[in-house]
Amino acid sequence: MKRLNKSKLAWALALAVAPGILNAGPIKFDFKDPKKVNNVVFLLDAPLESISGTATGVSGTVSFDPAKPMETTGKIVLTTSSLHVDNPAMKDHMHGEGWMHVSKFPTIEFVAEKLTGVRTSGTTTTATIAGKLTVKGVTKKVNVPVRLTYLKGQLIKRNRVPGDLLVLRSDFTIKRSDYGINAGNKEEKVSEKIELKLRVAGAAPR
Amino acid sequence: MLVCLSRGLAVDSRRVRLTLRLAALVIGCSGLVLWLVGGLHMGWSKSTETRTEIDEVTGLEYPVTENKYVLGVELLGATLAVSGGLFGLSLAFRNPTRPDKQPGAETSSTQL
Numbered sequence: 001m002k003r004l005n006k007s008k009l010a011w012a013l014a015l016a017v018a019p020g021i022l023n024a025g026p027i028k029f030d031f032k033d034p035k036k037v038n039n040v041v042f043l044l045d046a047p048l049e050s051i052s053g054t055a056t057g058v059s060g061t062v063s064f065d066p067a068k069p070m071e072t073t074g075k076i077v078l079t080t081s082s083l084h085v086d087n088p089a090m091k092d093h094m095h096g097e098g099w100m101h102v103s104k105f106p107t108i109e110f111v112a113e114k115l116t117g118v119r120t121s122g123t124t125t126t127a128t129i130a131g132k133l134t135v136k137g138v139t140k141k142v143n144v145p146v147r148l149t150y151l152k153g154q155l156i157k158r159n160r161v162p163g164d165l166l167v168l169r170s171d172f173t174i175k176r177s178d179y180g181i182n183a184g185n186k187e188e189k190v191s192e193k194i195e196l197k198l199r200v201a202g203a204a205p206r
Numbered sequence: 207m208l209v210c211l212s213r214g215l216a217v218d219s220r221r222v223r224l225t226l227r228l229a230a231l232v233i234g235c236s237g238l239v240l241w242l243v244g245g246l247h248m249g250w251s252k253s254t255e256t257r258t259e260i261d262e263v264t265g266l267e268y269p270v271t272e273n274k275y276v277l278g279v280e281l282l283g284a285t286l287a288v289s290g291g292l293f294g295l296s297l298a299f300r301n302p303t304r305p306d307k308q309p310g311a312e313t314s315s316t317q318l
Contacts, residue, residue: 037261037268054256054269084271086252087278151264158263167264201264 026065029166029202031058031076038200040078044191051090051190057082058200062112064166066150069125070118076168076200078108099182101136109134115146124149129170135179144172155203163205170198219299226296230289237277237285244276251278 031038038058044051057079064072080102085091095102111134115127125148133142147169155163174194177183182190241247255274258267 037264037266039266039268041269054271056269084254084256084269086254086256086271086276087250088253090250149264154263158261165264167266169266199266199268201261201266 026063026068026071027164027166027204029062029064029074029164029204031060031062031168031200031202033058033201041197041199042083043195043197044193045195046187046189046191049189051085053083053085053091053094055079055082055084062166062168062202064148064150066152069120069127069148070115072112072115072127072129072148074112076110076112076198078110080106080108105136107134110142116143123151133174135174136181138179140178142172142174144170146170155205158201159203159205161205163203166202166204168198168200168202170196172196172198219301223296223299226292226299230292230296233285233292234289237282237289240277241279241282247276247278249278251281252276 033056036056038056040055040058042053042055055078058076059079060074060076062072062074062076064074080100081095083091083094083100083102085094094100097104110131112129112131114130116130118125118127127146127148128143129146130141130143132139149167149169151165151167153162154165155161158165172195174196176190176192176194181194253273253275254271255276256269256271259270260267
């Protein structure tokens with residue numbers, strides 16, 4: 001009788017846990033961050049002037065499977081009105097029609113389609129993301145290097161709810177002329193190359 | 207009467223000259239002091255200041271922006287230019303030469 005009860009208990013436990021194991025797959029991480037830690041730093045180093053700024057209006061979702069990181073997909077959206085430089089006149093120009101035209105193009109979007117060259121070491125995965133970047137309504141295919149850090153069960157330390165965190169770091173360069181950002185003008189002061197540093201973390205509450 | 211007029215003009219010019227030089231000094235010094243207080247910022251003027259902090263959990267560096275006016279080199283240059291301009295203008299207000307010190311004045315008085 002005792003043996004039978006133990007066996008039943010084991011089956012019940014297995015059945016209870018099974019859905020969790022069977023469903024273990026991609027985890028959806030939300031990158032909306034009211035604390036404004038998620039950010040993009042941009043740097044334009046022209047011969048006469050160096051401009052640097054930040055943007056914190058990050059949102060989007062990424063689907064990440066710790067067992068199959070190469071299948072990572074997702075979309076990161078940046079609100080253009082959050083682009084910030086410390087000089088107010090420069091910020092007005094940047095947001096204006098001649099440059100980023102934020103009223104007409106309110107977002108910059110990056111859609112991750114495929115990961116190649118995936119290398120995983122512990123919690124960190126490095127790879128190249130093939131995706132599409134849309135700036136000022138112009139969409140281009142890009143390949144950008146990325147470092148993903150999967151922090152299992154760490155969300156409770158940050159948001160006081162149980163869950164996981166996915167940290168995404170990426171440094172890459174785009175050209176103003178590729179996206180029609182006042183192409184060919186004032187290149188002595190505003191560099192043609194824009195260095196971007198993406199530092200974002202997504203949360204997946206359980 | 208001519209002497210009184212010339213004395214009045216001399217006092218006025220002295221006052222204008224002094225006022226202009228004081229204004230030049232105040233504007234120049236305040237520009238310089240504001241620039242020094244702002245930490246000798248070599249870029250354009252800023253209405254916010256951004257510093258970087260690190261998120262303890264994720265290790266991400268993130269910007270923290272706070273409202274703070276920092277005088278840049280363009281406004282420092284402008285204040286120094288205005289100050290120099292006022293000083294230069296003050297040089298135009300010299301004491302008018304008194305009639306009794308004019309080259310011909312002594313001769314004419316002896317002649318009289």
